[in-house]
Amino acid sequence: MTDDKTYQPLALNVPEPGCRPGDTPDFSYFEVPRAGAVARPAVDVDPDDMREMAFSIVRVLNKEGEAVGDWAGALTPEELREGLRDMMLLRAFDARMQNAQRQGKTSFYMQHLGEEAVSCAFSRALQDGDMNFPTYRQAGLLIARDYPLVTMMNQIYSNADDPLHGRQLPIMYSSKEHGFFSISGNLGTQFVQAVGWAMASAISGDTKIAAGWIGDGSTAESDFHAAMVFASTYNAPVVLNIVNNQWAISTFQGIARGGVGTFAARGHGFGIASIRVDGNDYLAVNAVAKWAAERARLGLGPTLIEHVTYRAGGHSTSDDPSAYRSADEGAAWPLGDPIDRLKRHLIRIGEWSDERHSQAEAELMDQVITAQKEAEKIGTLGGGKGPSPRDMFEGVFEKMPPHLIRQRQEAGY
Amino acid sequence: MAQMTMIEALRDAHDVAMEKDDRVVVYGEDVGYFGGVFRVTAGLQKKYGKSRCFDAPINEAGIVGTAIGMAAYGLRPVIEIQFADYVYPAIDQIVSEAARLRHRSAGDFTCPIVIRMPTGGGIFGGQTHSQSPEAFFTHSSGLKTVVPSNPSDAKGLLLAAIEDPDPVIFLEPKRLYNGPFDGYHDRPVTSWKKHPLGDVSDGYEPIPLGKAAIRREGSDVTVLAYGTMVYVAEAAAEETGVDAEVIDLRTLLPLDLETIVASVEKTGRCVIVHEATKTSGFGAELMSIVQENCFYHLEAPIIRVTGWDTPYPHAQEWNYFPGPERVGEALKKCMED
Numbered sequence: 001m002t003d004d005k006t007y008q009p010l011a012l013n014v015p016e017p018g019c020r021p022g023d024t025p026d027f028s029y030f031e032v033p034r035a036g037a038v039a040r041p042a043v044d045v046d047p048d049d050m051r052e053m054a055f056s057i058v059r060v061l062n063k064e065g066e067a068v069g070d071w072a073g074a075l076t077p078e079e080l081r082e083g084l085r086d087m088m089l090l091r092a093f094d095a096r097m098q099n100a101q102r103q104g105k106t107s108f109y110m111q112h113l114g115e116e117a118v119s120c121a122f123s124r125a126l127q128d129g130d131m132n133f134p135t136y137r138q139a140g141l142l143i144a145r146d147y148p149l150v151t152m153m154n155q156i157y158s159n160a161d162d163p164l165h166g167r168q169l170p171i172m173y174s175s176k177e178h179g180f181f182s183i184s185g186n187l188g189t190q191f192v193q194a195v196g197w198a199m200a201s202a203i204s205g206d207t208k209i210a211a212g213w214i215g216d217g218s219t220a221e222s223d224f225h226a227a228m229v230f231a232s233t234y235n236a237p238v239v240l241n242i243v244n245n246q247w248a249i250s251t252f253q254g255i256a257r258g259g260v261g262t263f264a265a266r267g268h269g270f271g272i273a274s275i276r277v278d279g280n281d282y283l284a285v286n287a288v289a290k291w292a293a294e295r296a297r298l299g300l301g302p303t304l305i306e307h308v309t310y311r312a313g314g315h316s317t318s319d320d321p322s323a324y325r326s327a328d329e330g331a332a333w334p335l336g337d338p339i340d341r342l343k344r345h346l347i348r349i350g351e352w353s354d355e356r357h358s359q360a361e362a363e364l365m366d367q368v369i370t371a372q373k374e375a376e377k378i379g380t381l382g383g384g385k386g387p388s389p390r391d392m393f394e395g396v397f398e399k400m401p402p403h404l405i406r407q408r409q410e411a412g413y
Numbered sequence: 414m415a416q417m418t419m420i421e422a423l424r425d426a427h428d429v430a431m432e433k434d435d436r437v438v439v440y441g442e443d444v445g446y447f448g449g450v451f452r453v454t455a456g457l458q459k460k461y462g463k464s465r466c467f468d469a470p471i472n473e474a475g476i477v478g479t480a481i482g483m484a485a486y487g488l489r490p491v492i493e494i495q496f497a498d499y500v501y502p503a504i505d506q507i508v509s510e511a512a513r514l515r516h517r518s519a520g521d522f523t524c525p526i527v528i529r530m531p532t533g534g535g536i537f538g539g540q541t542h543s544q545s546p547e548a549f550f551t552h553s554s555g556l557k558t559v560v561p562s563n564p565s566d567a568k569g570l571l572l573a574a575i576e577d578p579d580p581v582i583f584l585e586p587k588r589l590y591n592g593p594f595d596g597y598h599d600r601p602v603t604s605w606k607k608h609p610l611g612d613v614s615d616g617y618e619p620i621p622l623g624k625a626a627i628r629r630e631g632s633d634v635t636v637l638a639y640g641t642m643v644y645v646a647e648a649a650a651e652e653t654g655v656d657a658e659v660i661d662l663r664t665l666l667p668l669d670l671e672t673i674v675a676s677v678e679k680t681g682r683c684v685i686v687h688e689a690t691k692t693s694g695f696g697a698e699l700m701s702i703v704q705e706n707c708f709y710h711l712e713a714p715i716i717r718v719t720g721w722d723t724p725y726p727h728a729q730e731w732n733y734f735p736g737p738e739r740v741g742e743a744l745k746k747c748m749e750d
């Protein structure tokens with residue numbers, strides 16, 4: 001069948017970011033809702049009655065550094081100072097490890113610059129026994145739970161005390177004890193595993209919950225959609241976190257998002273409660289995380305959270321972002337810096353000062369350097385004491401099968 | 414002719430193919446504006462426009478699936494999987510769809526696509542940037558599998574892959590991108606710019622798939638290798654003094670049986686080298702083929718030197734990588750038997 005109407009030739013739509021190297025950054029399209037403007041619904045809200053929350057942004061800290069609106073007031077000054085400390089420690093840790101990689105002490109590193117609030121604030125909304133299924137950019141989950149810095153560094157250096165025996169890439173930590181599932185490196189795979197862990201808690205009549213993590217770019221993976229349908233069908237006690245830091249290596253978030261308004265709005269097709277939060281606002285992330293965790297623990301089902309933030313640094317030590325985005329974009333990013341914002345707030349409420357901040361900065365850096373010295377005394381990648389080559393053959397199976405024993409012997413270990 | 418790195422040669426192949434045939438479209442993760450994390454496609458978007466070279470969402474199944482659809486329409490997609498380690502989400506599209514489309518539709522639909530991916534270790538990439546998954550592909554009927562070992566072949570074979578009427582898996586040993594690597598990780602690598610095989614022919618000169626190349630002539634033992642292991646085998650032969658004939662297979666499927674058989678009949682001995690894990694690796698296939706075709710000429714058992722049957726480790730990379738020492742031992746052992 002053919003009709004006789006004539007059509008214009010079709011053309012392929014390839015989304016482009018507003019700004020490339022040499023352009024002046026322009027975030028005027030990016031609407032920043034007023035802090036306090038988004039109401040906090042009851043945790044047993046029908047997801048249908050909060051659909052607009054997938055398009056707005058929950059924000060607590062305003063320009064003046066005040067905490068305003070329904071979502072404010074959940075943290076004591078002491079808890080806020082702890083939050084600030086977590087973020088500052090993560091930033092100091094990143095700075096040293098980024099530099100250690102440059103000095104050839106390890107092969108690779110990935111930092112959190114500008115995104116520290118997301119994992120640090122979320123971590124303190126979970127309880128012992130809950131399980132995160134993180135990506136490589138959530139070390140704040142460990143830092144905020146006092147996982148030893150030296151152990152993290154031993155892993156980064158693949159030295160003899162690396163708990164993962166040199167097998168995994170730097171920063172692909174694992175700690176069941178700290179509610180931190182082993183990081184894979186293959187994008188998206190773990191989002192759906194988080195749902196499975198949560199389903200297991202429900203099957204077992206437990207009260208624990210899980211949290212899945214994924215980047216904006218990785219929401220394009222089929223596993224993201226698999227996670228959503230399982231979470232929705234089984235009403236799983238899981239918090240599903242999308243960290244939208246605007247970039248996936250050189251690819252801007254529009255390539256993964258396509259024509260849809262927001263990443264959070266993806267939840268609507270599955271009937272999942274979906275919220276966007278200012279990922280650079282420690283108070284907002286923590287409040288939304290607690291809300292979602294409570295919902296999950298009460299058996300009210302999954303929540304999809306889009307943390308809106310900005311990857312202020314390179315993707316990894318192998319990346320040079322000046323090749324694909326404007327160097328000024330970070331400074332123009334409308335949600336500011338998470339550490340500066342919490343610091344301002346604490347000063348504003350009379351619970352912090354510039355002097356205390358500088359002092360804390362120096363102390364935290366000392367703490368990192370002390371840990372680094374300790375780790376480097378053991379070894380760095382290719383220097384000092386490393387894991388045994390034998391470790392490569394161990395742990396493939398619980399009991400080493402004969403063919404691996406033969407290979408290990410042939411290898412001479 | 415011009416001296417090029419493997420990356421430049423691959424880029425040139427894309428350029429020549431896109432210039433010649435406007436059905437050729439190129440896409441993958443970070444492939445468009447940035448030109449790929451290894452920069453193979455750099456400049457192509459600028460030259461040919463965004464509808465012929467573009468960034469893809471991070472979904473390998475989607476990248477391959479859309480390529481199959483484009484091929485069904487009549488285009489010639491050349492797609493990049495950022496690392497071979499990330500091809501697994503696309504296995505269903507490759508194995509159940511691309512590989513079988515011609516057969517199941519009795520030629521009604523075909524699938525002339527090229528799926529490129531960097532493979533192999535040697536860059537401290539750990540278990541997610543080091544794998545050699547060639548056997549998954551050679552095991553699935555309907556796919557051709559190519560592994561170039563130098564810039565000249567990389568260009569010629571990629572051009573042949575693009576014009577091939579069937580799906581081709583194109584595995585690029587990333588450790589060879591900038592120079593021939595013989596496994597001595599503590600020694601500097603000579604650049605392709607100073608290597609005879611870095612001399613790449615201009616314009617459109619495809620190198621036919623299914624033809625091996627003899628990299629080193631010898632009379633003692635035949636070494637079957639591909640990708641990085643070609644240089645490891647050459648180094649092992651030089652060091653041990655064993656007069657090995659090193660065959661660079663270049664295409665694993667279809668395989669150049671003639672060259673292999675002629676060599677093994679001449680030497681009476683055979684060592685097979687690959688970086689992938691041993692069990693059910695492509696070496697097992699090669700071993701069977703040599704046994705089936707050359708049994709009465711063999712004077713010693715065939716030996717395989719491969720990666721161990723473990724995930725590719727980070728810190729123990731050089732204990733895992735089958736370097737010249739292990740290959741040399743095998744050459745000597747093969748001569749003693």
Ligand SMILES: Cc1ncc(C[n+]2csc(CCOP(=O)(O)OP(=O)(O)O)c2C)c(N)n1
Binds near residue numbers: 137188216243247502
């Ligand atoms: C399955 C898979 N495909 C591709 C990659 C390569 N890769 C690593 S990180 C990355 C970008 C991810 O971006 P995003 O999800 O936004 O996370 P971000 O790095 O911004 O935190 C890509 C493509 C991978 N690790 N796994």
Ligand SMILES: [Mg+2]
Binds near residue numbers: 215217245246
């Ligand atoms: Mg991202």
